[in-house]
Amino acid sequence: MQKIALFSLLLLHHSLLAQQYIWSTDTVVQSEPNYAVNKYQDILRYHDPFMYLVYPAITPIVQRKIPLAEGEGKKGYMVEGQFAYRFVIFKGKYYSYPSLQKLRITFDVDLLLRLTRDNNSYPILPYNDKFGIGIDYLWTKTDKLSSDKCTQAWTTLQVHHYSNGEYDSSLINSPVRRNNYRSGDFSTNYFRVLMNTGSQSWQHSILSASLGYQREMDFGGPFTRSQDLRDYYGFDRLLLALQWASKPSLVVMTHQNRAAKKMEKVKVEKRRQVTLRTEMEYIAGDLSRFEGARKYRTGWHTYLTFMPSITNDVGLIAHTYLGRDYLNIRFDDVVFIAEAGVYVKFNSR
Secondary structure, three states: OHHHHHHHHHHHOOOOOOOOOOOOOOHHHHOOOOHHHHHHHHHHHOOOOOEEEEEEEEEEOOOOOOOOOOOOOOOOEEEEEEEEEEEEEEEOOOOOOHHHHOEEEEEEEEEEEEEEOOOOOOOEOOOEEEEEEEEEEEOOOHHHOOOOOOOEEEEEEEEEEEEOOOOEOOEOOOOOOOEOOOOEOOEEEEEEEEEEEEEEOOOOOEEEEEEEEEEEEOOEOOEOOOHHHOOOOOOEEEEEEEEEEOOOEEEEEEEEEOOOOOOEEEEEEEEEEEEEEEEEEEEEOOOOOOOOOOOOOEEEEEEEEEEOOOOOOEEEEEEEEEEEOOOHHHHHOEEEEEEEEEEEOOOOO
16 A cells, blocks of 8 residues: 555645636736747647546457466556656746747656556556657747737657666567566657647637657667567557647635634635547557557547646546557557546646
């Protein structure tokens, strides 16, 4: 249980600063010199990876030739969590040069863990360990951002190392080819480029789309790409993402003010928000070493989030996935995943 407690604290740590949202129609706010740049930074954060702590239900789509063993999820899974954040190294300010106002440079971290129900210790499977540098650059003129009808276009470049920190053979010792889920080495690096566009609808919701390409790389040394991945994992990926974020809806709630000497009623305003995101990838290139005639090249994530109050940092999330398991060395396991739980959003500028 100590593992679960530590795991939960890591994923549910959150900042105390409230975020300003981009749907402000307040002319005083819009007249501030940094409003346009902050609006751009806001929409970037809306496209950062989700952080969550959820209960997963995982069902194989293709019958496993070798059943899961103890320590591999034989009895199911306790929890899955993702800590993913793009820590800002540099971002443009309203007083920066115009070209620098459009720039954001980040140090990206993405850790994904999954705990099994096997034996009494609830072992953690080899986890996703991603880190690297990201760059976002806006192509839209900043003086147009103050308009609610402005369509923003920007490019995202990322170079990440992706591994699971294990050392053993990638495959188990068996006549049947299957990855080593307990301690198999998984290591690669990728370069990713995304072209993004987003705009407000007539209801002031945010609609956005991304189209991109990802290439696995071998940088040598500690950033070597595992040789066992060749013609098996897939070195080229086409990426597509669509997202809808509702305009925060105002809800007025009445509470008893118990701090006053005389009981009185107070009204509290809360703004709630729903976000729907879908992310798809298609694996291109040679997959001749992947078992079976069908290579299952497509992976599809769908996320639905609900924030009861946008000034808080914790909301609810539901997530589904269909395709090769996204947990590193388990990419040869074709699954459907459905999970629900809490999601966390850092709001600091």
